[in-house]
Amino acid sequence: MGKVLEAAGVSKRFLGLQALKEVTLHLEEGEILAVIGPNGAGKSTLLNLLSGLIKPDQGRILFLGQDITHLPPEARTHLGLGRAFQIVQPFPELTVRENLLVGALFGKPGTSRKEGEAWVEEVLHLTGLQSRSEALAGDLTLLEDKRLELARALATRPKVLLLDEVMAGLRPKEAEEAVALVKRIRETGVSILFIEHVMPVVRTLADRVVVLDYGEVIAEGTYQEVAQDPRVREAYLGRRA
Ligand SMILES: Nc1ncnc2c1ncn2[C@@H]1O[C@H](COP(=O)(O)OP(=O)(O)OP(=O)(O)O)[C@@H](O)[C@H]1O
Ligand SMILES: [Mg+2]
Missing domain, CATH: 3.40.50.300 (P-loop containing nucleotide triphosphate hydrolases)
Structure with a gap:
């Protein structure tokens, strides 16, 4: 270590x-x-x-x-070195999947579209956002917003x-889910x-x-x-x- x-x-x-x-x-x-x-x-x-x-x-x-x-x-x-913000900053007019692909492609230069898409699938799975992958980022609930902000940071493949x-702003039950994530x-x-x-x-x-x-x-x-x-x-x- x-x-x-x-x-x-x-x-x-x-x-x-x-x-x-x-x-x-x-x-x-x-x-x-x-x-x-x-x-x-x-x-x-x-x-x-x-x-x-x-x-x-x-x-x-x-x-x-x-x-x-x-x-x-x-x-x-x-x-x-990845970062997620308190004020979430996705592109509201793009879908969840598209937002993550932007992170995957721009976070690591040289990532092919195919590699990026495969990684986005993993991130969707890890963050529990698969069922919302085609939703517009602007249409998410607060908890989903927080998940997307974490997912966007993860999409850049941080160490x-x-x-x-x-x-911040999550109910106790939601905070528990975020802790697990x-x-x-x-x-x-x-x-x-x-x-x-x-x-x-x-x-x-x-x-x-x-x-x-x-x-x-x-x-x-x-x-x-x-x-x-x-x-x-x-x-x-x-x-x-
Ligand atoms: N850009 C800035 N210009 C001037 N003062 C600033 C700036 N950013 C932060 N400060 C001041 O620096 C101090 C530390 O602020 P900081 O935002 O780092 O605190 P924090 O621990 O994150 O507080 P909080 O728990 O309220 O978020 C505060 O007094 C704040 O007003
Ligand atoms: Mg602060």
Whole structure:
């Protein structure tokens, strides 16, 4: 087991605000890692740095040992770093299958149409979207939307998947299904880093949890370990007041 993704001392400032301060963390091969923290802690900023939407002021991002700090998002996707967004972004006028084919063909340059179509069938099967494959993406329910967003990320054949609050807005029963799906994705050999506010989801899904507060890592460990950490309790309680 090795590190597949690393942030080494990354800092990011927005005008007067230090959104991330010398954050160092890593994702192990085959691991499901949760990044949690109160509102404004810097979680989405971290994910944006990892996926290449923004650049750090300091520090480096390593993917499979390669320095990708200055690579744009598409190049990271091509290397196998996939991302699903909180706000789903499919093409609403294309069918589910067509959306996935776009991901399969553009996510890995050199993929033939035949290879792409075969992979899309597997992704449809894995994500439980077969019966909706001909539906327009714009006609899906919220739960189906979330599945499609995960499926679109998977279609690019990632080795590592970054998920930003993909359970947000789901009912408990639906979140359970989504948890099962993320576990199936991991079983296919994908390592996963996810941001999540829904604590039962973090508890059941994460092998390890990193807690951010005011842009800094304040705790790291199993869910049970961080849930008992006084700094973590204070961060959550203090912010709510
Ligand atoms: N593009 C930006 N310009 C200015 N400030 C920003 C920008 N993006 C984020 N911030 C600020 O940086 C801090 C961290 O924001 P971030 O979105 O990373 O937090 P978060 O942990 O994802 O919060 P939430 O749980 O609410 O999604 C916040 O104070 C936010 O207002
Ligand atoms: Mg956020």
